[in-house]
Amino acid sequence: MCELILIRPSKVYEEQVMSYKEEMLQNGDSFAGCAGLEDVNSFDEWLDFERRLKKRYGAGYVPSEVFLAVRKNDNFVVGIIDYRHPLSDFLKSFGGNIGYSIRPSERRKGYASQMLKLILPICRDFGENKVLLTCDKENTASKRVITKNGGVLENEAADTAGLSKSGIIQRYWISL
Numbered sequence: 001m002c003e004l005i006l007i008r009p010s011k012v013y014e015e016q017v018m019s020y021k022e023e024m025l026q027n028g029d030s031f032a033g034c035a036g037l038e039d040v041n042s043f044d045e046w047l048d049f050e051r052r053l054k055k056r057y058g059a060g061y062v063p064s065e066v067f068l069a070v071r072k073n074d075n076f077v078v079g080i081i082d083y084r085h086p087l088s089d090f091l092k093s094f095g096g097n098i099g100y101s102i103r104p105s106e107r108r109k110g111y112a113s114q115m116l117k118l119i120l121p122i123c124r125d126f127g128e129n130k131v132l133l134t135c136d137k138e139n140t141a142s143k144r145v146i147t148k149n150g151g152v153l154e155n156e157a158a159d160t161a162g163l164s165k166s167g168i169i170q171r172y173w174i175s176l
Helices: 011-027 043-047 049-060 089-095 111-125 140-148
Strands: 004-007 064-071 076-084 098-102 130-136 152-158 168-175
Touching (some): 011 076, 111 140, 130 140
Antiparallel strands (some): 130 168, 152 168
């Protein structure tokens, strides 16, 4: 497995982020942790996180810190991760503090675990002492990533928001 670094999105990565979007669409994937990448037509539109997401979520909007997970040896974007703070009522129930995704062609290489490990100190720097992560009960890969990073299952909840395939959301806490 190659080492990753987390980098704030910039124009340097425009082409890679837009090809990331295309790969996710072609694979029929959800865009968890992508800060609404599925809803934009251009990189510049995506970069306008706060204005665009405030409009989309209204009173439920919370700020987020968005990072690209970039492979150090070739400067390639393998994932996107965002840390949302503070938790809104919706995020407490369904989305958690952290969302992430890995480009389909780069999965099963340990990148999601590494990305989550890298963002936890950033969450601590923002004053968190624990963070909430959620996943579909049937998403065994995400469960492994979360538990590998210290996640402890608090409970399972009915997915009344329709975000999961199974209809059950698992809620995990990681102490920082």
